[in-house]
Amino acid sequence: MSGNFLPPVQLTASGRPVLQRNEIECFYLSSVDLISEDEPTNIPFPNLKSGLLILTSHRLLWISDSSSSESTGAFAVPLAAISHIFSHKKSIKSMFASPRIRFQLSLTPDGRVSGHGLRSVVATIVLRGKGDCDAFLAKFWENWRARAWEDDGPAPGSSSNSGSAPASSGIYSSDGTVRMVGVAGILRKEQEMWESTDKSLQDAFQDLNALMSKAKEMVMLAEKMRQKLLSGSTSQTNASNDEEMGTKEEMQDWLLSVGIISPVTKESAGAMYHQQLSRQLADFVKVPLERAGGMVNLIDIYCLFNRARGTELISPDDLLQACSLWEKFDVPVVLRKFDSGVMVIQNKSHSDEEVFTKIKVLVMKPDTLRAGISASDAARTLGVAPAMAKEHLLSAESKGLLCRDISPDGFRFYINLFTEIDRDDLHLVKDHGIYATWVRANHAPQ
Template sequence: MEACARVLQLVQLTASGRPRLESGEVECQLLDGIDLEEDSGKWALKSGILSLTTHRLLWLDERLMKASAVPLGSIGQVYASKKSLKSMFSTPRLKFQVWTQKDGRVSSQGQDGAAGSIVLSILFKGRTGPDSFVQRFGEVVKAQAWKVNMAPQIRSSLDESVPAGEAGPSSGTANIPRRPPPTKINPAMAGVSGILRKEQEQQEEVDKNMKEAFQDLNGLMSKAKEMVQLAEKMRARLLQGQSAGTDEEGMGTKQEMQDWMLSVGIASPVTKESAGALYHQQLSRQLADFVKDPVQRAGGMLALIDAYCLFNRARGTELISPEDLLTACTVWATIDVPFRLRKFDSGVMVIQSVSQSDEEVFMRLTALVKSGEAAKMGIGATEAARALGMAPALAKEQLLAAESRGILCRDDGADGLRFFHNFFMDISITTLQEGS
């Protein structure tokens, strides 16, 4: 582990153990049961998860919660695997050359800043074979998405975690905010007015689609495919096709657009396509990262339905099914995340923060029913919702839970169901006296 730490980049993980992606970085494929070896045999990383993103090759150790990265920019030659009789029976592997700097670290500048190179091997020991990965790997390396944008804020925060020597010249560029990313100029697309007109046409088309889509549900259904395609196209264009924008204004709006897309959602949703068999596990971790804020805002408890809507809205195009969400929540029980799925007696399911204890909620309810008017009038779901800062439907579940613990008792009167302090339990029963 030590030897490889001197070579590979360190990757920061989210609270639930998902790698923190850079701005604009999208996960393309996930594979499990992967070994990463240095060919001279100095070090080897055993059975982890390999994640191919548009920017990096990430190797994750889920147990140790550690991750290392090879920037795709540093990859030189990829060696085709020899098809021999022997290779049919040995573990499939992919070899590639990685440029290194003087200090032996991988060079993110590629060949330009390189002082040497090493050869790394990926060993595919999991269920999924290398074929689709190799193809994808080639595509991603060719697309060179990492050259397109390096958002200053994330880039600089990442630099803190790696030695200054490694960051090199790129730290200089990182300090200039909103620097237009390097672009390739395509002569065929040149001409500012032409670009502007095209942009406007596209915008009108977008406007039209949006209007039609929201007219009614049928409209939405018929437009759904187009909307998805549009959103995908926009994302793809933002990530790669910077060729159309050499003018400052165009860049500004693009940057804004991208910021906006990032703010509403997850730039790189975990999909069945990218994660395969690891899908639910990775989705589960991503969900745990995502629900942190909403759960906090909702007073420590969020209805599963709300979580489903928020999560899918954030994912944008790669929507997940309710079953997938439920499975992802169930997986929480087996991994270390600060949330759990809770099912109330009524069948209502919620995502509850582990730190939110029932005792605390019950204590607040007890205080509430003993104070002022509530002592005489009791409390309904509305009052409890206000006091607990959660939705009335969930507050009602909490009231019922408190009742089942013997903390509250109910009054089923004309005003609907109201809850009181359980005075029954305060009264000590004097046994019925004989003959009295």
């Protein structure tokens, strides 16, 4: 779009905006136009038609509906650049027309949005869909007045990293004055950090409201510690032994699971709740999925997701709805229901064939040929949870790859030999094939 001076907004794979540091979403409106109704304007304001408008603590975000081809992309209006918000005029006319909210935007002479611009343009938000205009306006005012963006000034990375997640490493490594040596150094440093933040922790636990207001700081703290550990482990891999690495990883896991700064809530998203939740969830599951080998139990995700949200917990029903909405969006994950009723989240690219190949290799080992495998054996080898491994084994069984053995020793799976055995001669063992391999494996040690 030519002449569009609004800064573009990066979107995640599932179509959620990438938020700035400490930016929190507050309000969602669907079917919104963002245009300029000033007729004699010499500034080419973009004509953004029918999109999703998100009010955050820092910006107004406009994201196009994927269905409309007229205007595409996502753009932001920094609240800092807004010089005035006009109050909502109530007239007979406005009762019939779509509700409008107008605000004044400062621009630099060369046509970029800026808080210190000399020129200005009046932009109009037109609400074409259903949405609480007054509530939005109130929240808009509140956020504009709160000037949350000013709090970030000294925060590292906010100026250079605006618009991208603060995930890059090395930001915090420079401010460590004590040279860290091994895990002891990290732990000592953490100890110091915790002591210094002891006061804020005590404050936080005084009551729930205080905790909520401190939640942001806690998340920041966790993120900061994670970054430190990350930089520590990369610089000292040689010095650390496995055990140390283990504790570091564990610590990182713990810290990683705290951390959705701007959870989608019913309050902020309203009717868009499930849709936005669904997108946020799609972004969130990426890391756990990777770690679990492409498939995670829905229950595990429920726990991880709520733990990351901290206070704004969601119900299992909401989670299920959010997952089932994935079919409608272009997200890289899907919800899958096994025959047993177990539900999992998996990557779209995940293929059972790959798992089956792994299982086949596993059951063809001489030891396994003889004794079979249990779900927990498979879980160890495949690197997935036992419940998940069992599902894999059961689906391999239903494909005829495995068969089961139920005995007092437990529930085990073996390579399927039934198809290999010759009916006409029960004693015949062909020279080649799985049956012969099995016979050899079985008779070798006896």
